[in-house]
Amino acid sequence: MSARVPTAAPDTPVADLSQRLRGQRFDAADTVFVTDAEGRLLGTVGLPELIAGQGQTLAEVMSPVVGTVTxxxxxxxxxxxxxxxxxxxxxxxxxxxxxxxxxxxxxxFRILREEHFEDLQHSAGISPHAEGPGASLNAPLSDRLRRRLPWLVFGLLASSLVTLVMVGFEEALEANVAVAFFVPALVYIAGAIGSQAVSVSVRALAEEKIEIGRLLRDEMIIGIGIGLSLGGLAAAGVQLVFGDALLSLAVGLAILCGGAVSAVVGFALPWAFDRLGADPALGSGPVCTVIQDAASLAIYFVSVSLFVL
Amino acid sequence: MSARVPTAAPDTPVADLSQRLRGQRFDAADTVFVTDAEGRLLGTVGLPELIAGQGQTLAEVMSPVVGTVTxxxxxxxxxxxxxxxxxxxxxxxxxxxxxxxxxxxxxxFRILREEHFEDLQHSAGISPHAEGPGASLNAPLSDRLRRRLPWLVFGLLASSLVTLVMVGFEEALEANVAVAFFVPALVYIAGAIGSQAVSVSVRALAEEKIEIGRLLRDEMIIGIGIGLSLGGLAAAGVQLVFGDALLSLAVGLAILCGGAVSAVVGFALPWAFDRLGADPALGSGPVCTVIQDAASLAIYFVSVSLFVL
Structure with a gap:
């Protein structure tokens, strides 16, 4: 904040203002702040209005105060x-x-830029540095490590849930080890579809009015569209390379349903976090990923159990 | 861009300027652009300098032009x-x-804000909409689908590489199906560590001077620190739940080495993309994820082959 900005009383004639301000040192002078005798803010006058105004007082040309901070x-x-x-x-x-x-x-400008990088780091689960994301580049290594570990530890604990899903389908894995081959790709695709949905959701939350119902429905349709395209492609690939029609059907179905689930979860979680007063960027963290991974794998293993075994 | 901004000749006395501008309509007036008779830009004068300046000409108070666009x-x-x-x-x-x-x-301001959201969407692999990320919320569904599919299809193809790694270690999976249980968690942790490194790298690239050598070394140390912490934690968990010391050693080692690799790859790729003239945000895309996943799983399976089998 700078206290060196122009202020003036509401009855000041516009024509006199430049004379009154002349010779003073300001940090910024694009806006004149109109205050009463007690120093209360009555309105603001932008420089273009000041130059255009002739024979009027500030009170006549000033705009109402639209927002203030402490x-x-x-x-x-x-x-x-x-x-x-x-x-x-x-x-x-x-x-x-x-x-x-x-x-x-x-x-x-500086704040907007710092916010941008803080958002990026926050959504990657790095706790903010008190002096902004730039300062953290030069912080001691132990400090940087401390700001990155908590979210990862939480993610590791959350991912035991996905390990549990795997353990739950031990039988399917034992019956046909080829079933395991597609696990990393399924997890990857679910995450990639989810990341896109998260970024769309974060963008939507920046709008004044959000049509959350319509956007959620759209996201489901897009998720199914993506799932159909990628699922079809993957099923064709598995059939071509492994020659196993039922396995390729299970992989395709898991991508189709998993894609739709990931899109909806990825879209809904940032919105839910925002509603709870948390940073919507958290929607891209472990909670989202674990739900998506667990859902995709559960759908996959159920399909495998139905078709392959 | 707005053409309605104040311009003046360099020999204009500062004291006369407000009189000359008076009554004109400007979109913004925080900077006066000093131009010669041919309209070439000679310098700029910020409003605070204008107010502070007395008895001088614009040429005496103006700042050199530091940057222009077309x-x-x-x-x-x-x-x-x-x-x-x-x-x-x-x-x-x-x-x-x-x-x-x-x-x-x-x-x-508007541009900075749009750039912020465009960055988020770009790093999630959504092609930019010509009218900015906001417009894409209301674009037809087919258009939104079209802007999201290409990167996902590329990611699906790239993830076949990770499937190949799995196929390559079929023997290890067949010998002990429990080996497969930890695949999703390993892939998740590698990705999470990599995302943090990408966000640190993108932030570092915004600095004027980047000490790439030091930061890369730091990232490797932090990656090993994270790998030691998470690997130790995961090994303890696997030992506790599954009571298999060698399997827990393999999981711990995969997280330790995989974490260090993910941190270095996640940090280096955005920098490499930037050097090649591409958007560093691409560093968080499939290329990065696939390298991290493949490296983590390869380290895991080699450890498994050494210890467990």
């Missing part, structure tokens, strides 16, 4: 507010509503 | 330039170097 507002809230309201300078008020200063465009 | 510059280049040079309004020049207008802060 000195302890989170950077991500600040960035979201600036975006939503199209502000290029965000006013900062104290607890009593008095104007303290503003976050200028250059600082907003 | 009307057909890509949005991502534009955003990167604005970031790198700390500009809040980016001048747009024609092929002859004549000033056409500027991209104002509000538009830069």
């Amino acid at each position: 000195p302890d507002t989170d950077q991500d809230e600040l960035a979201a507010l600036a975006m939503r309201c199209g502000m290029i300078a965000v006013p900062v008020l104290d607890a009593e509503g008095r104007f303290l200063g503003a976050v200028p465009p250059s600082e907003l | 009307p057909d510059t890509d949005q991502d280049e534009l955003a990167a330039l604005a970031m790198r040079c700390g500009m809040i309004a980016v001048p747009v020049l024609d092929a002859e170097g004549r000033f056409l207008g500027a991209v104002p802060p509000s538009e830069l």
Whole structure:
């Protein structure tokens, strides 16, 4: 935040303002903040309105205040507010509503950029560094390790669930070891379809109004479309290389159903996290992956049990 | 871009400028662009410098031009330039170097935000929509499907490589079917460690100067640290539940070595893509995942063959 931004009383004539400001040192001057005698923010005047205005007072040309922050507002809230309201300078008020200063465009740019990288790291399960994602590149190795381990440990524990699914179908694996060959590819495809759905969901959550019902239905249709295409391709490949029609049917069916499940789960989880007040980017973490993996493998093994055995 | 931004000749006295601009309509006025008689951009004056300057001409207070774009510059280049040079309004020049207008802060904000979501979708393998990631939410279903399928089909083909690794170790799987139980968890952990390394790499690439040697070495040390922690934990879990010391050793060793490989590959690939002029976000795609999966499983099966069989 910078306190060196222009402020003026509402009865100041527009024509006098440039004379009054002249000679002062500002960090940013694209917006004039109109305050009353107690320092309460009444409105803002953008520079273009100031230049265009003739023979009027600031009160006549000013815009209403669309959003303000306090000195302890989170950077991500600040960035979201600036975006939503199209502000290029965000006013900062104290607890009593008095104007303290503003976050200028250059600082907003820096925040947006840091938020971008923090989002990337957060969705990969790296705990944020207090001084931003850039600082973490130079943090001690032990510190960097500490910020990466917790999510991975949680993921490892969560993935025991998928191991349990495998153990549950030991019989199918013992009857025909070729059944195991396709496990990594199935897990990979479920994850890839899910990642796409997560990124679509995170984008949708940034909209003012989300038609969650329509988008979820769309995602299911797209998931089935993807599942049909990839499942068909995979089934053809398995038939061609292994010459086992029933196994190829099981692989195809697992990709078809697993793809649809992954798309829906990948889309719904970030939305659910957002509703619970958590970061939607968490939707791409272990919870999502484990559900997708377990579902895909369960569908696969049930198909295998029905067809192959 | 907006052409409605203030321009002035270099010999304009600072004191006269506000009078000259008065009454004109601008889209943004935070920067005055100083041009010569042919319309060539000579320098820029930020509003704070203009207000502070007394009795000088624009030529005396203006800053040199640090970066310009042409009307057909890509949005991502534009955003990167604005970031790198700390500009809040980016001048747009024609092929002859004549000033056409500027991209104002509000538009830069919009572009940065779109770039953020485009990055997310790109790294999930969704081809960009010409009108930005927001537009794609309302595109016809067939169009959305078309932009998601290619990367998944490529991923499916690439994952046959991992299937080949499985086929190559058929003997190990046949000798002890429990060996297959840990395949999904190993693949998951390799991917999770790799995703973290990719996000660190993408962040590092945004720095002006990258100490690629040091960061790669750090990543290897962190990868080994993560591998030791998770490998130890997993080995203890396998020993506890399955009571098979050699199998637990193989699982632990696969996570240790696979983790180190995944960290290094996840860090190096985005950097390599960047060097080749491609989007570093591609580093999180199938190429990276398939290398990590294949390496982790190969290490696992070699350990299994050495210890268990």
